[in-house]
Amino acid sequence: xxxxxxxxxxxxxxxxxxxxxxxxxxxxxxxxxxxxxxxxxxxxxxxxxxxxxxxxxxxxxxxxxxxxxxxxxxxxxxxxxxxxxxxxxxxxxxxxxxxxxxxxxxxxxxxx
Amino acid sequence: xxxxxxxxxxxxxxxxxxxxxxxxxxxxxxxxxxxxxxxxxxxxxxxxxxxxxxxxxxxxxxxxxxxxxxxxxxxxxxxxxxxxxxxxxxxxxxxxxxxxxxxxxxxxxxxxxxxx
Numbered sequence: 100x101x102x103x104x105x106x107x108x109x110x111x112x113x114x115x116x117x118x119x120x121x122x123x124x125x126x127x128x129x130x131x132x133x134x135x136x137x138x139x140x141x142x143x144x145x146x147x148x149x150x151x152x153x154x155x156x157x158x159x160x161x162x163x164x165x166x167x168x169x170x171x172x173x174x175x176x177x178x179x180x181x182x183x184x185x186x187x188x189x190x191x192x193x194x195x196x197x198x199x200x201x202x203x204x205x206x207x208x209x210x211x
Numbered sequence: 212x213x214x215x216x217x218x219x220x221x222x223x224x225x226x227x228x229x230x231x232x233x234x235x236x237x238x239x240x241x242x243x244x245x246x247x248x249x250x251x252x253x254x255x256x257x258x259x260x261x262x263x264x265x266x267x268x269x270x271x272x273x274x275x276x277x278x279x280x281x282x283x284x285x286x287x288x289x290x291x292x293x294x295x296x297x298x299x300x301x302x303x304x305x306x307x308x309x310x311x312x313x314x315x316x317x318x319x320x321x322x323x324x325x326x327x
Contacts, residue, residue, distance in 0.1 A: 130314075131314050131315075133315065133316070135318075140302075141320070141321070142302075142304045142318040142319060142320050142321040143255070143304075143318045144318070145315055145316075145317060145318075148315055187254075187255070189316070191314045198243075198245070198257075198260060199245075199316055201254060201255050201257075202254070203254040204254055
């Protein structure tokens with residue numbers, strides 16, 4: 100079983116719609132959760148992190164964490180073509196260490 | 212967020228030569244840095260964990276004698292691909308974090324290596 104699993108997609112949404120990206124993880128004791136965006140040919144860029152159950156909003160992005168169900172999601176409201184990228188979910192299982200486990204990423208395409 | 216730089220951003224070399232890639236944390240100190248490799252249309256693959264002042268920890272299947280890592284200071288880690296071959300052509304990315312409490316990792320811009 101992989102540590103972090105994501106639907107590889109591709110996921111296509113029309114411009115202005117809500118894009119929903121999901122991620123599950125296997126280590127129940129995981130502490131911190133991160134979403135990265137990676138454009139083709141570029142390195143990943145941190146979008147958000149979350150470590151408490153519930154929702155965390157930052158502009159058009161909302162991260163949702165449910166530790167009991169071991170899933171974390173990212174919602175992108177009012178999706179724009181510039182949001183088209185691969186989104187990587189990352190989990191940090193330890194409060195003291197900083198090694199991450201990455202999912203394989205979900206490819207998102209926002210159609211104008 | 213914290214800034215991580217990499218140099219060079221791209222390199223082309225002949226088969227059999229060695230290539231050194233630098234990763235620097237510009238505005239923070241990092242006792243640990245990570246080196247990843249990414250082939251086209253594939254996910255990140257963690258190669259090794261670079262520890263300041265001690266030996267790197269390599270992931271299973273990564274040859275430590277081929278991918279030499281040196282973390283000589285709190286702001287610099289280097290990855291040397293020794294005797295590079297065409298199959299080593301890839302996108303190499305480092306990351307670093309400030310640590311507790313949130314342990315965010317920030318990625319360098321990556322180095323694209325092409326071995327002819």
